[in-house]
Amino acid sequence: MQHDLASPKAQTPHRAGSPGEVLGAFLKLGLTSFGGPIAHLGYFRAEFVERRRWLDDNSYSDLVALCQFLPGPASSQVGIALGLSRAGWLGAFAAWLGFTLPSAIALILFALGVAGHGDLAQSGIVHGLKVMAVAVVAQAVWGMTKALCPDRQRGAIALTAALVVLSLNSPFSQLFAIAGGGLVGWRLLTLPHLPAANHRDYGVSRGGGARLLALFAVLLLAFQALAVFTDSAAGAAIAGFYQAGSLVFGGGHVVLPLLQTSVVVPGWVGNDIFLAGYAAAQAVPGPLFTFAAFLGAAMPAPLGGWHGGLLLLLAIFLPSFLLVGGALPYWEALRQRDGIQRAMAGINAAVVGILGAALYDPVWTSAIHARTDFALALAAFGLLLLTRISPVVVVALAALAGGLMQP
Structure with a gap:
């Protein structure tokens, strides 16, 4: 928001409701919102713009653009x-x-079921879920490529990012690819200037926003320092999940490679369990980032179980609170800077490449071992891309097929 809180263009904040009312409204959506982030935004608009009239279409569109x-x-x-x-x-x-x-809660229960039944991790049902993950990530790469790489320049950024991640065997390769994409976009891309817009006031002052952004940066550095200097598995996990929540651009699916680096590379969670949980996350409503709860529950001590799942869930979502609250007072100033827009376009293209690399390793290499595996992944991809069948149904069919294919 570029306008000062006293500006006549800034609308006064609405505090007409209560936390209980908000909890009830969003709990209903948390139980019923299937279909991924784009579908979620559609559910939100229908509920809060059309039905409840908490805000108008312009304010909602502006909020979506910020997020x-x-x-x-x-x-x-x-x-x-x-x-x-x-x-x-x-x-x-x-x-x-x-x-x-x-x-x-659903994903933590699933993680506890996998941990409590060792043979379940090697079952055909879990293998079917891993194959389903191939289809889900492939669909995400397909859609994001069309939306975020509409020209040759951004396509080249995506391809280069994928090559960097696949070539450099380093936990920092993804961050290097994101930074490089932003730098190249800032220097080379050409985008139209965005028009100015009026903004709703959310009751956060510029000073308050600055403090929230400063806290976000301090925690990002502090958690990394904690992980390095204490040699604590819990500290390293918290740092990795906070970093994932801080640096993931382009949607929930892009969190996959960052979390894989955080928990699979150190050996805390096996690739089989990781991909089974990721596929299971497609079958539950709500945000894909709740995959963090599954991983926290599936990890060994000192994490694991309910406390591990809830702790890492908080770690991955905490940056969202700090970033949203911190950015709201500055949104108009940010969106009007052409350099910011170019850099963000380059970053978005880079994350397409990172997700494309993750589609190969670890998703494809861990799940596709035979012609029948590829056939199942292709069928699931076709159902997701070409039909209106709910992802929940596709997940169930993939798990059933995996169980039937097991010798």
Whole structure:
């Protein structure tokens, strides 16, 4: 928001609701919102613009643009901002809790089931879920390529990012690819200038926003230092998940390679369990970032179980609260800077390449071992891309097929 809080163009914040009202509204969505972040934004518009009239279409579109600009889960960030507008910071937490908790609980229960039955991890059902993950990531790469790489320049950025990640055997290769994509986009891309717009006031002052952004940066550095200097597995996990929530651009699927680096590379969670949980996350409503709860519950001590799942769930979503609250007062100033827009376009193209690399390793290499595996992945991809069948149904069919294919 470029306008000062006293500006006549800034609308006064609405605090007409209560945290309980916000919790009830978002809990309903958390139980029923299938289909990924784009579908979630459609559910939000129908519920809060058309039915409840908490805000108008222009304010909602502007909020969506901000949350797509920021790293992190866009639909969850929109929900946090809506709760903030309706009932302050307690409303923001209530919105996140209602939208997130149902899927998080389901995934923690699934993780406990996998951990409690060792043979389940090697079952045909879990193998079917791993194959399903190939189809899900392939669909994400397909859609993001069309949306975020519409020209040769951005296509080249994506291809280069994929080559960097596949060639450099380093946990920092993804961050290097993102930074390089932003730099190349800033220097080389040409984009139209965005028109100015009026903005809703969410009750966060510029000073408050600056403090939230400073806290976000301090925690990012502090968690990394904690992981390095204490040699703590829990500290390293918290640092990795906070970093993932801080640096993921382009949607929930892009979190896959960052989390894979955080938990599979150190050997805390095997690739089989990782991909089975990722596929299971497609079958539950709510944000894909609740995959963090599955991983936290599946990890060994000192994490694992309910406390591990909830701790890493908080770690991956905490950046969203700080970034949304911090950026809201500065959104208009940010969006009007052409250099920022070019850099973000380059970053978005780079994350397409990173996700494309993840489609090969670890997703493809861990799941596709035979012609029948590829056939199942291709069938699931076709159902996701070409039909209106719910992803929940496709996940169930893939798990069933995997069980039937097991010798």
